Amino acid sequence: FEGMTIFELAKRTGASIRSLQEIIANVGERVLSEFDPLSIDIAELVSMEVGVNVRRLHLDEGAVLQPRPAVVTVMGHVDHGKTSLLDALRQTSVAAKEAGGITQHLGAFVVDMPSGSLITFLDTPGHAAFSAMRARGAAVTDIVVLVVAADDGVMQQTLEAMSHAQAAGVPIVVAINKCDKPAADPERVKMQLGAEGLLLEDLGGDVQVVEVSAKSKVGLDKLEEALLLQAEMMDLKSRIDGPAQAYVVEARLDRGRGPLATAIVKSGTLICGQYIVAGAEWGRIRAIRDMLGMTTTSGKPAMPVEIEGLKGLPMAGDDVVVVNTEERARMLSHGRKKKLEKDRLLKASEERTENEDISE
Ligand code: GDP
Ligand code: MG
Numbered sequence: 001f002e003g004m005t006i007f008e009l010a011k012r013t014g015a016s017i018r019s020l021q022e023i024i025a026n027v028g029e030r031v032l033s034e035f036d037p038l039s040i041d042i043a044e045l046v047s048m049e050v051g052v053n054v055r056r057l058h059l060d061e062g063a064v065l066q067p068r069p070a071v072v073t074v075m076g077h078v079d080h081g082k083t084s085l086l087d088a089l090r091q092t093s094v095a096a097k098e099a100g101g102i103t104q105h106l107g108a109f110v111v112d113m114p115s116g117s118l119i120t121f122l123d124t125p126g127h128a129a130f131s132a133m134r135a136r137g138a139a140v141t142d143i144v145v146l147v148v149a150a151d152d153g154v155m156q157q158t159l160e161a162m163s164h165a166q167a168a169g170v171p172i173v174v175a176i177n178k179c180d181k182p183a184a185d186p187e188r189v190k191m192q193l194g195a196e197g198l199l200l201e202d203l204g205g206d207v208q209v210v211e212v213s214a215k216s217k218v219g220l221d222k223l224e225e226a227l228l229l230q231a232e233m234m235d236l237k238s239r240i241d242g243p244a245q246a247y248v249v250e251a252r253l254d255r256g257r258g259p260l261a262t263a264i265v266k267s268g269t270l271i272c273g274q275y276i277v278a279g280a281e282w283g284r285i286r287a288i289r290d291m292l293g294m295t296t297t298s299g300k301p302a303m304p305v306e307i308e309g310l311k312g313l314p315m316a317g318d319d320v321v322v323v324n325t326e327e328r329a330r331m332l333s334h335g336r337k338k339k340l341e342k343d344r345l346l347k348a349s350e351e352r353t354e355n356e357d358i359s360e
Contacts, residue, residue, distance in 0.1 A: 004043045006034040013050045023049050045335040048328060063239035063267075068301040069110070069118035070231035071140055071264060073130055073170075075161035076147030081177040084214035085147055086123055092220055099292045107250030107262040107316075108304035109291045117228050120264065120302050122249060124316070130164055133247070133317035139168070140247045140264055140317075143230050145223070146172050150184035150211070154192040162198065171234070172198065173208045173226050180213040238301035244270035246320035248278055249304065251313045259283075259310040263299070263320050270299035270322070275329040276307070279318025280340050282333035283310035284326065 006024075010017045021031045023046050024038075032038070038046070074082045090096065093111045111119045122141065133140055144165040148158055165172050174193060176186045190200055190209060199205025208226040212219035246263040254260050261278055263270075270276075272285050286309035288296050299305035307320075311333075314320075323329045 004038055005036060006032065006038065006046075009038070009043065009046060009050075010034070013047060015050045020046055020050065045331055048323070048332050049335065064241065065237035066240050066301075068236055068238045069120050069303075070142040070227060070234070070236055071120045071122065071302055072143045072145055072227055073122045073124075073141040074145045074147060074175075075130060075165065076145075076177075077149070077152070077155040077157040077161075080147045080149040080152060080155075080158070081214045082147050085145075085175065085177060085212070086121060088214045088217050088220055089121060089224070090123075091217075092224065095292065106291050106304055106306055108264060110304065111224065113224060113228075118302070119224060119227050119231070120304060122264075124250065130168075132315075133249075134164075134168055140249070140266070141168070141170055142234060142236060143227060144170050144172050145227070146174050147177050148174065148189050148193070149178045150176050150186050150189055151178055151181050153185070153189050154196065159196060162196065171207075171230055173210065173223070173230055174198070174200065175219075175223055176209065176211045177214055179211045180216040180218065186211050236302075238267040240267075240269060240300060242268045243274075243322040244268035244299065244320070246270060246299070246305075248314045248316055248318040248320060250316055251310075253313060257287075257308050259308075259313050261307045261310055261314055261320075262304055263307055264304050265299045265301050267301055268322075270305060270307075270320075272297050274322050275324065275326055276310075276320055276322055277329050277332045277336070278307075278310055278314035278320045280333055280336035281310050281312040281314045281318075282329035283307075284329075285309045 006017055006020050010020055017034050024042060025031050029042055074086055076082050089111055090109050093109065094114060095112050107124055108120060108122050111121065130141065146158065146161055148154060162172065176189050178184055179186060190202055194200055194203050198207055200207050200209050202209060208230065210219055210223045210226050212223055244265050245267050246265045249262045249264055251259060251261040270288065272288050275284050276282065285307055288299055289306040290296050291304055323332060
């Protein structure tokens with residue numbers, strides 16, 4: 001890349017000159033004319049960032065796609081039973097039962113049904129997590145379970161969750177929860193949702209509705225069946241071979257093991273020993289664990305895995321990419337950190353300006 005110009009890089013990568021200049025500006029470098037030679041490190045960083053995007057398209061283009069489980073997020077109004085429902089669903093997992101339960105909190109879990117079908121649930125309820133991930137462009141959720149308490153009915157955050165899902169183009173399956181309660185009135189909930197424009201199947205639409213009780217553990221199998229049916233209609237498939245692309249769901253610091261990131265693989269296979277960049281952090285994968293805490297050598301599409309070996313904590317929604325060498329991992333991480341820092345300073349100065357405007 002030595003001495004290459006933006007013009008040449010654009011020609012080679014198919015990226016626009018503007019987008020390349022943006023990447024350079026983002027790492028805090030002066031944007032040169034497109035005909036000035038770039039320093040080797042900047043040229044490499046730019047082509048890597050572009051390459052990440054270009055490769056993403058190339059890898060999936062023409063690849064053999066295989067069916068994969070759906071990734072599901074549970075949303076709804078506070079206290080309507082999101083956490084309870086996730087707990088109840090988690091307990092329906094056959095493997096977890098055999099292992100004596102899921103001991104660790106990963107931010108995601110897989111339910112394996114007796115039929116052998118799998119559903120991956122993001123264990124981060126609430127639309128805050130959903131929005132945070134979406135803001136980073138992480139289209140990680142395939143289906144939203146909209147939880148509505150049968151006694152309370154449709155509330156403010158029910159509607160917010162509904163519009164979040166609709167804005168993201170993610171199909172909804174409604175779970176009317178707390179149906180064990182004497183005051184439960186599922187029919188009223190359906191009317192309310194219908195009035196809000198949700199096309200429920202009871203009313204001739206295609207949004208499935210299931211009545212459940214997270215407390216009495218009733219209707220959970222029906223909900224899982226509804227999710228499988230929805231997934232089947234969506235014909236979810238991913239490339240399995242080749243380098244993985246994944247999204248971070250959650251990250252935490254473990255005293256002994258260092259930074260741990262839970263990620264969901266979107267396509268390809270994540271393999272132990274690979275160099276990765278997760279958001280602005282990099283590392284070499286030292287261990288991969290599944291949701292039961294068992295070490296495994298690889299992670300496949302729609303499977304949550306816990307990655308050990310990153311140097312720092314990435315954020316929910318960050319993408320994970322595989323790079324060939326440590327040097328590249330370091331460089332990409334460094335470039336992205338610079339960009340984050342620049343964005344942070346920009347935001348701070350904007351806020352300062354706003355405050356000044358107010359005080360004037
Ligand atoms: P979240 O805020 O949506 O996560 O709601 P939680 O799962 O924390 O539940 C809020 C309250 O509703 C708790 O006191 C739960 O025990 C209760 N709850 C959740 N699901 C049910 C249910 O199916 N039936 C009844 N009776 N109570 C429930
Ligand atoms: Mg909760």
